[in-house]
Amino acid sequence: DAKTTQPPSMDCAEGRAANLPCNHSTISGNEYVYWYRQIHSQGPQYIIHGLKNNETNEMASLIITEDRKSSTLILPHATLRDTAVYYCIVRVANTGNQFYFGTGTSLTVIP
Amino acid sequence: DVKVTQSSRYLVKRTGEKVFLECVQDMDHENMFWYRQDPGLGLRLIYFSYDVKMKEKGDIPEGYSVSREKKERFSLILESASTNQTSMYLCTSTRGNPRNEQFFGPGTRLTVL
Numbered sequence: 001d002a003k004t005t006q007p008p009s010m011d012c013a014e015g016r017a018a019n020l021p022c023n024h025s026t027i028s029g030n031e032y033v034y035w036y037r038q039i040h041s042q043g044p045q046y047i048i049h050g051l052k053n054n055e056t057n058e059m060a061s062l063i064i065t066e067d068r069k070s071s072t073l074i075l076p077h078a079t080l081r082d083t084a085v086y087y088c089i090v091r092v093a094n095t096g097n098q099f100y101f102g103t104g105t106s107l108t109v110i111p
Numbered sequence: 112d113v114k115v116t117q118s119s120r121y122l123v124k125r126t127g128e129k130v131f132l133e134c135v136q137d138m139d140h141e142n143m144f145w146y147r148q149d150p151g152l153g154l155r156l157i158y159f160s161y162d163v164k165m166k167e168k169g170d171i172p173e174g175y176s177v178s179r180e181k182k183e184r185f186s187l188i189l190e191s192a193s194t195n196q197t198s199m200y201l202c203t204s205t206r207g208n209p210r211n212e213q214f215f216g217p218g219t220r221l222t223v224l
Contacts, residue, residue: 036213043115043201043215044154087153100170101146101154 004088009106012082018075020105022088025069032091033064035073037084038104044087047073078109114138115216117202123222130189132219134202142205143185144169144213145177147198154201160185192223 005023012018024033034049048055048062050071055062061074075082087104118133134143144159156169158177166177174196178186185204189196202216
């Protein structure tokens with residue numbers, strides 16, 4: 001099962017772009033990269049996912065390298081409410097479709 | 112509105128008690144999962160189910176069992192609760208397609224004394 005590696009913590013100034021990296025060097029060709037975040041005392045919340053191409057939605061952008069061994073989640077204009085733990089996840093492609101969560105990156109947005 | 116509910120937000124039990132954690136989803140999802148979350152360890156998969164009466168072990172199934180008698184309900188059972196099972200328990204469900212967005216319940220914080 002492909003696993004992910006993320007830095008344990010990051011800071012970002014309010015209003016600036018937050019760039020959260022993730023390494024997934026053992027990802028296989030049919031595995032998707034997902035990003036979730038968890039605000040304190042709540043369940044994780046879906047942000048975005050992608051397979052090969054870069055993706056953008058109302059919350060964030062996802063940049064996946066050409067070799068798919070790493071990706072970056074971009075929050076274009078970070079706000080204090082974006083302070084959370086961000087999880088980069090690779091979806092295992094089998095019947096169970098289970099997600100394996102690591103320890104994530106704790107992002108603190110500083111005023 | 113999409114919803115995954117868990118029977119309790121907070122639960123306190125004694126060592127040796129049998130504990131049931133219930134999870135219900137109203138989205139007709141095939142797949143359901145139980146995770147526990149502990150500081151510094153992230154979310155770890157306990158068990159999952161991809162169909163009624165089907166179950167698969169995750170990373171840390173020891174000390175737990177599950178039951179899925181109906182599609183909408185996935186129960187996590189602690190046969191004999193121990194203090195090291197004090198944790199936040201999160202239930203999720205997904206539809207069986209490549210998008211696989213997971214919907215999380217609010218979590219149950221279980222304390223075993």
